Amino acid sequence: MGCMVFQQGCPVPKSFYLRPVEWVARELLGQHLHHGNVVLRITEVEAYGGAEDSASHCRFGRTERNAPMWREGGRAYVYLCYGLHHLLNIVTGPEGEGSAVLIRSCEPVDGLATVLQRRGHVKGPALLTGPGKVAQALGLDRSFNDHLLYESGGLELRAGAPPTSILRGPRIGVAYAKPDHREALLRFAIAETRWVSELGKFPSS
DNA sequence: TCTACGATCTTT
């Protein structure tokens, strides 16, 4: 169970998600999100876990908004951020754990014309670095909240090529959290790609 | 009810 590898193009099974959020986060790198004709390769993620994580939406316990996060892993948790951007999370762990992985950046694999159309006339229209851009490229809104990613139809996760090396650093935009959680190294990115936000905030090593 | 504030992105 430590590492799960699937043949490329296969739907990722439910069991993949029912593991510690940090493992799932790392192994989501390289996997493919499918929605309609659009296919994106996940290049950057962040893990958020449990009621103890003061950076997580679950820090206040069960609420109406975070309900999907508390359910069984393998579903989407989509919410509106700053009143403007939809953010896509993938719920992990068993029912009641309250952990999820934020999808922060992706590289377009297919359906680029659709992505460009959805992005509009902004600079770097296909540079999907940042969670708001990812959800926009996939055409997601809150109607995808609670959607199961291991069932066919709609938004799906399928196996892609695993990365050869991974960057690890602190999460972005969680200044409000307690120091331990603010500084926790729970952001992961594929090293050999430019599809990563805030690259400078990884330890220079 | 009321109020403050975001797991952000874009332009200035």
Place this chain on the structure above:
DNA sequence: AAGATCGTAGAT
């Protein structure tokens, strides 16, 4: 460096 823009959560 700041504005856009609104749902959520905690306070009243």
